[in-house]
Amino acid sequence: MKLKKLAYLSASVFLTLGVLGATAFAETKWAPPAEIAGKAKEEAAAAGAPAAKADVEKTCAAEADAKALKGRARKHFVADCKKR
Numbered sequence: 001m002k003l004k005k006l007a008y009l010s011a012s013v014f015l016t017l018g019v020l021g022a023t024a025f026a027e028t029k030w031a032p033p034a035e036i037a038g039k040a041k042e043e044a045a046a047a048g049a050p051a052a053k054a055d056v057e058k059t060c061a062a063e064a065d066a067k068a069l070k071g072r073a074r075k076h077f078v079a080d081c082k083k084r
Contacts, residue, residue, distance in 0.1 A: 056082055 060081035064074045 060078045063081060064077050069077050
């Protein structure tokens, strides 16, 4: 009789800890400490991070407009421009 109660008690404890433990960890989000995040941003800026993709596309399209390119020639020019 005592063994049966002990088995039920231990099973309920494990189930409770399993359910509560899983939900507690599921809501936790990791964020780097401020000093690490700040250093990473500074290093990227110091390394001369490449221009944003949208900026590159805009400048290439503006160059194509200035050269009055259309159709396939424009497409090839813009593709080559983006690779630079």
